[in-house]
Amino acid sequence: MDQNTTLGPGDEVHQTTHAPDRRHASEDFVRRPQSDMILLTAGLLLLAYLLGEVLLLVFAAVLLAVGLDGAARAIAARLPVSRGWALVGVALGVAAVILGALSLSAARLVQQFQELRNTLVDSVEAVQAWLSEQGATALIEELDDGDGGLAGSVGDLAGHAMTFGMSAVGGVASAIILIVLTMFLAANPALYRGGLVRLVPPGRRAMAQDTLSALAHALRWWFLGQLASMVLLGITVGLGLLAMGIELWFALGVLTALLTFIPFLGPLIATVPIVAVGFAEGTQTGLIVLIGYIVIQNIEGNVLVPMIQQKAVDLAPALLISVQVLLSIVFGVVGLMLAAPLTIVAMVAVQKIWVEHTLGEKIT
Structure with a gap:
């Protein structure tokens, strides 16, 4: 048809009736991948929720394997031994330390935890008595609302914590699975890493x-930083309380070390029993304990942790606490404990896959 030819009415109608069809077809083509991706994401999230305990157990094994592998590589680089023998030495050393500590102090630790529970209950009752003397009867009634009052609730909470601890100790099957998975992963990490890489298209x-290397590096240094923090705070708090003549120094030191594995929230939770026991010994002792713990915590948080995090990932406190609360609601204590390394995995994956390799922006 000539370019100067004017289209007739029929031709105009013919074009306007097919243009919407082509436009709707293209919109459907664009929407289908988006809807499929949404359904796939929802399905994966549902599967992760249903298999949450198993996935968290596997992730805990991966985290421990990364730590063992890092220690073995560091030893093999400095001593005339192979990585395999270095890994055997690290594993045996860790097992010896744990078994030795349990054999020497398990009974004493259980006894001191029971005494700690009684001390916390007595502290709550003392607070209630002081409030009653001040005339805060309405507040006392609210605190006493329920069976046993606030002191009974604290006792029940401590009892539940002891029951959870005994259940954790009795979970032999989960512990064995965790140990076996950790050793297999640490023994030959290249095998499992290569399998994951082969699932990705060649291009x-x-x-x-690159992403897996960055993840291993970040998790390894985070794990090292948490272990250093646990040892520093546990020993410092325990020895400080021992120097002040507090009988429950050992239990409080161990409790502080264990809770320090949970960033931000763990040391804050540890403050409650430490300060309660300090004030049970006297007001002056309680103030000294409180000030000393704040000083130790600030040194750990402002000196040691930043030095380690320079080689790992600097976690934003608000983001980490939000993830901790979310995972603790969904998966309980295990989710709270693994919230920080899971957040690191998510952040490193986003930085590497999306920011660097997709957007082309290099993160310094």
Whole structure:
């Protein structure tokens, strides 16, 4: 048809009736991948929720394996031994330390935890008595609302904590699975890493290798930083309380070390029993304990942790606390304990896969 030819009415109608069909077809083509991706994401989230306990157990094994592998590589680089023998030495050393500590102090630790529970209950009753003397009867009634009052609730909470601890100790099957998975992963990490990379299309395997290397580096240094924090705070708090003549120094030191594994929230939770026991010994002792713990915590948080996090990932406190609360609601204590390394995995994956390899922005 000539370019100067004017289209007739029929031709105009013919074009206007087919243009919407082509437009709707293209919109459906664009929407289908989006809807499929939404359904796939929802399905994966549902599957992760249903298999949450199993996935968390596997992730805990991966985290421990990364730590053992890092220690073995560091020893092999400095001593004339192979990585395999270094890994055997690290595993045996860790097992010896744990078994030795349990054999020497398990009974004493259980006894001191029971005494700690009684001390916390007595502290709550003392607070209630002081409030009653001040005339805060309405507040006392609210605190006493329920069976046993606030002191009974604290006792029940401590009892539940002891029951949970005994259940954790009795969970032999989960512990054995965790140990076996950790050793297999640490013994030959290249096997499992190569399997993951082969699941990725050939054109993206370099990105997958880079991301996995960054994840291993970040998790290794985070794990090292948490262990250093646990040892520093546990020993410092325990020895400080021992120097002040507090009988429950050992239990409080161990409790502080264990809770320090949980960033931000763990040391705050540890403050409650430490300060309660300090004030049970006297007002002056309680103030000294409180000030000393604040000083130790600030040194750990402002000196040691930043030095380690320079080689790992600097976690934003608000983000981490939000993830901790969410995972603790969904998966309980285990989710709270693993919230920080899971957040690190998510942050490193986003930085590597999306920011660097997709957007092309290099993160310094």
